[in-house]
Each structure stands twice: as structure tokens, then as C-alpha cells.
Amino acid sequence: MTQAPAQAAADATDAPATAVEGYPATYYAATANSAPPPTPLSGEADADVAIIGGGFTGVATALSMAERGHAVVVVEADRVGWGASGRNGGQFTDSIAGEATLRRQLGAEAEAFLWHLRWSGHELIEERVRRYAIACDLRHGHLRAAKKRRQVPGLRADYEALASRGLGDQVAWVEGAELRDWIGSEAYVAGLVNWRNGHLHPLNLCLGEAEAARSLGARIFEHSPVRRVEYGPRPAVVTDAGRVTADTVILAGNAYHELEQRALRGMLFPASSHIVVTEPLSDDCIRALNPHRLAVYDCNHIIDYYRVTPDNRLLFGAGCSYTGRDPADIDAAMRPLLAGVFPQLRDVRIDYRWGGRIGIVLNRVPQLGRISPHVWYAQGYSGHGICLTHIVGEALADAVDGDTARFEQFARIRHKRLPVGRTAGSAVVALGMLYYRLLDKF
Numbered sequence: 318m319t320q321a322p323a324q325a326a327a328d329a330t331d332a333p334a335t336a337v338e339g340y341p342a343t344y345y346a347a348t349a350n351s352a353p354p355p356t357p358l359s360g361e362a363d364a365d366v367a368i369i370g371g372g373f374t375g376v377a378t379a380l381s382m383a384e385r386g387h388a389v390v391v392v393e394a395d396r397v398g399w400g401a402s403g404r405n406g407g408q409f410t411d412s413i414a415g416e417a418t419l420r421r422q423l424g425a426e427a428e429a430f431l432w433h434l435r436w437s438g439h440e441l442i443e444e445r446v447r448r449y450a451i452a453c454d455l456r457h458g459h460l461r462a463a464k465k466r467r468q469v470p471g472l473r474a475d476y477e478a479l480a481s482r483g484l485g486d487q488v489a490w491v492e493g494a495e496l497r498d499w500i501g502s503e504a505y506v507a508g509l510v511n512w513r514n515g516h517l518h519p520l521n522l523c524l525g526e527a528e529a530a531r532s533l534g535a536r537i538f539e540h541s542p543v544r545r546v547e548y549g550p551r552p553a554v555v556t557d558a559g560r561v562t563a564d565t566v567i568l569a570g571n572a573y574h575e576l577e578q579r580a581l582r583g584m585l586f587p588a589s590s591h592i593v594v595t596e597p598l599s600d601d602c603i604r605a606l607n608p609h610r611l612a613v614y615d616c617n618h619i620i621d622y623y624r625v626t627p628d629n630r631l632l633f634g635a636g637c638s639y640t641g642r643d644p645a646d647i648d649a650a651m652r653p654l655l656a657g658v659f660p661q662l663r664d665v666r667i668d669y670r671w672g673g674r675i676g677i678v679l680n681r682v683p684q685l686g687r688i689s690p691h692v693w694y695a696q697g698y699s700g701h702g703i704c705l706t707h708i709v710g711e712a713l714a715d716a717v718d719g720d721t722a723r724f725e726q727f728a729r730i731r732h733k734r735l736p737v738g739r740t741a742g743s744a745v746v747a748l749g750m751l752y753y754r755l756l757d758k759f
């Protein structure tokens with residue numbers, strides 16, 4: 318897929334070679350399990366379901382469909398997991414973007430729906446990792462940390478809600494000096510430890526799920542950008558060299574695709590987030606920084622997020638450029654943020670750096686819907702997509718099977734639409750986020 322120049326610049330680093338071909342030079346690509354050589358789409362194909370995009374939305378949905386016996390085709394512009402799914406922070410958590418909107422709009426149904434959203438993605442991922450023996454370094458343990466006193470009551474309320482719903486043995490409240498036993502940073506005042514949440518190697522999960530889907534008969538075509546969708550009782554997705562006709566077409570390109578903007582314009586805005594990965598740190602250093610190897614993020618509106626990799630590197634993500642552009646020098650932009658949490662790493666060597674696009678939705682609720690009876694879309698996880706994409710995949714598979722209840726719960730959420738295209742929209746969202754950035758700061 319053609320990249321915006323800023324994105325291409327962020328991907329072109331002097332990091333070590335990747336273990337798989339055709340990916341940006343990330344830590345994940347350098348440590349990826351093998352992937353079969355890409356097969357581009359050529360000629361005519363027919364399927365029950367054709368999915369545009371081979372990230373978690375596309376691949377998790379394809380696996381859900383294939384497990385139920387549907388003939389499914391995924392058409393990916395680059396490689397499986399090339400987009401956000403193969404570049405993210407790897408944190409799977411119970412955090413639900415858009416929770417307040419869901420409560421407001423769903424009324425009495427909200428509580429049960431939110432509880433389902435909170436954990437069913439974890440269960441599905443864990444079950445797939447076991448069933449298909451996907452080597453993706455899945456590890457439990459997470460800390461959500463308050464940087465400011467005023468963030469403590471909300472975090473504490475979340476802790477109490479989890480404890481009162483039976484997760485008391487999976488969560489812990491830590492505060493003051495005790496916090497230093499969990500995280501070697503002076504940046505926080507309190508934290509919620511959660512052993513139900515955790516972290517993993519997202520590209521390897523995506524590649525593993527793609528392999529599982531293939532083993533069940535799914536066909537996955539890569540290096541095949543979809544140019545257009547043709548509508549009708551049996552719609553088709555069309556690439557330069559081929560076409561797939563299907564009963565249902567699903568757009569799953571999230572912040573990377575620009576298809577069907579007449580219908581989807583003003584709904585989703587790309588923002589970019591960045592990650593740096595340090596050189597391997599000594600065991601002593603890891604014991605001092607993060608002895609339980611937790612995934613961590615803070616309670617700010619624009620979060621820092623990090624975790625320790627199996628080879629003792631700190632994988633640190635932060636910031637969010639709501640203009641969707643990458644800084645010219647990612648290391649220079651990220652070092653002060655990293656040093657703000659761990660001053661002891663001020664001069665650490667950075668081995669990898671990259672950016673990726675997040676699909677921001679104004680009310681933060683994932684968007685599922687229909688452009689026509691047979692052309693659907695699923696997008697917009699606002700930076701919390703690892704679990705949600707998997708939940709959405711099951712909802713889409715249920716809907717193909719005729720059970721539209723979960724699909725409709727998402728589809729009937731009212732979304733605000735900005736009457737502008739993606740670039741202008743991202744600028745408007747950037748302005749809004751400036752407000753939150755200032756709130757975080759002061």
C-alpha cells in the first residue's frame with residue numbers, strides 16, 4: 318500500500334533486519350515467527366465472506382468465520398499484521414474506550430454488555446493461543462498507574478468495582494512506598510495491579526491466527542490493495558489483478574484504508590502513536606525497573622505505555638499525534654518521555670523505533686455498521702484494539718450466521734460525524750486533544 322511520506326520515513330530506520338519480509342523495521346518484525354511467502358490475488362475468486370484488511374479485525378474475523386465453516390477470503394494491501402496490529406504496544410487490558418457513551422446510550426443493557434466487552438476478548442485470545450499453539454509470549458500482569466492525586470479516586474473506584482465483582486484475587490491496590498516494589502519510577506502515586514490483563518507479541522499473534530485460519534481453509538491474499546468495492550446482492554472487492562465476489566464484504570482497513578469515504582467520511586480519524594525499544598537491559602536493571610515484568614500505562618488522557626520484552630528490552634510507547642503525522646526524529650521525540658518515567662534510562666541505546674496509525678472515533682466506541690445490506694465495516698478502536706477486534710470478529714461471525722444481536726448493540730450506537738475529510742478532521746481532533754494534553758500537564 319502506498320504510504321504517506323511521513324509514515325514511510327518513520328518506517329525506514331537503521332534497525333536490524335526483519336525476520337519476515339515486507340514489514341516496517343520494528344522489534345516485532347525482527348522477532349517474528351515465520352510467515353508463508355505472500356500470495357497476491359490474481360483472477361476471480363468466490364467466497365461467503367470477503368474481508369478487506371489483514372490486521373486483527375480482518376484476521377480474527379476470518380478465523381471466527383473459518384471456525385464456523387464459512388469460505389472466507391482476506392485481501393491485504395501489504396502483509397498480514399502490517400498495520401497497527403503488528404506495531405502496537407501489545408497490551409491486552411480491560412479498558413474500554415467509550416465506556417461512558419456506551420452506558421449513556423445502552424441504558425439498562427449497558428452493564429452486562431460492558432462486562433462482556435471487558436473480558437471476552439481476553440478469553441478468546443487465550444483460548445486461541447492454547448488451541449493453535451501460537452508462540453506470542455503471552456504473559457499476564459498489568460499495572461494502571463495514577464500520575465496525579467486527582468486521578469486516584471477514579472482508579473480506586475475501578476479497583477473496588479473489580480474486587481466487588483469477584484476479581485479480588487486478581488487485582489491489588491498499591492500506593493505510596495509499596496508502589497516502588499512494583500515499579501522503579503517516581504512518576505506515580507498509586508496503581509491498580511491486574512493479573513487478568515497482560516501483554517503479548519502482537520505481530521506473532523496476528524501471524525499465528527492467520528495461519529490457523531488458513532489451516533481451516535481461509536484464503537489470505539497479500540500485496541493486493543483493494544481499489545474499489547462493487548455493490549449488489551453479491552458484492553465484490555476489486556484489486557489490480559483480481560476480484561473476489563462474496564455474499565458479504567467487510568471493510569477492515571481501519572486507519573489505513575480510504576475506501577468508501579462517501580459513506581464513512583467524517584467518522585474516523587487517523588492519529589499516530591510511537592514506540593521505541595531499548596537495547597537489552599541487565600537482569601538487575603529489570604529487577605529495579607519492573608520486577609514483575611508488568612505491562613504498564615498511566616491514567617493520563619494521552620498515555621505512556623510500556624512493557625518488558627522476553628529479551629529484557631523496554632518497549633515504550635507514548636504520545637499520540639492527532640494530526641496523524643510522525644515526528645521527523647522519533648528518538649528525539651520519545652527520549653524525554655521515557656526519561657520522564659525512568660530517568661535512569663536517559664542515555665540508554667534505542668535499537669528500534671516506529672510509528673503506527675490509530676483509528677480515533679470521537680466518542681471512542683468501535684464502529685460497526687452496514688454501508689449496504691451486504692457491505693459492512695468494522696473500525697475505530699481508539700488505541701484499545703487488541704481485545705476489541707477479537708470481540709468484533711465474533712460479533713461479525715454471529716451476524717453472518719444470522720444472529721445479529723451483538724452486531725446491533727454496536728451498530729445502534731450514535732456516532733458524531735465531522736463534515737470534513739480525514740486530514741481536516743484529524744486537525745480538528747488534534748485541537749480537541751490539545752485541551753486534554755494541557756489537562757494532563759497541569
Ligand SMILES: Cc1cc2nc3c(=O)[nH]c(=O)nc-3n(C[C@H](O)[C@H](O)[C@H](O)COP(=O)(O)OP(=O)(O)OC[C@H]3O[C@@H](n4cnc5c(N)ncnc54)[C@H](O)[C@@H]3O)c2cc1C
Pocket residue numbers: 318369370371372373374375392393394395396397398399400401402403404405406407408409410541542543544569570571572573574575576590591592622634672673674675695696697698699700701702703704706
Ligand atoms: C503504536 C500503537 C500502539 C498501540 N498499542 C495498543 C495496545 O497496547 N493495546 C491495544 O489494545 N491496542 C493498541 N493499539 C491499537 C491496535 O493496534 C488497533 O486498534 C488494532 O490493531 C486495529 O486493528 P485493525 O485490524 O482494525 O487495523 P490494522 O491493524 O491497522 O489493519 C488494517 C489493515 O488494512 C490494510 N488495508 C488498508 N487499506 C487497504 C486496502 N485498500 N486493501 C487491502 N488492505 C488494506 C492495511 O494494510 C492494514 O494491514 C495501538 C496502535 C498503535 C498504532
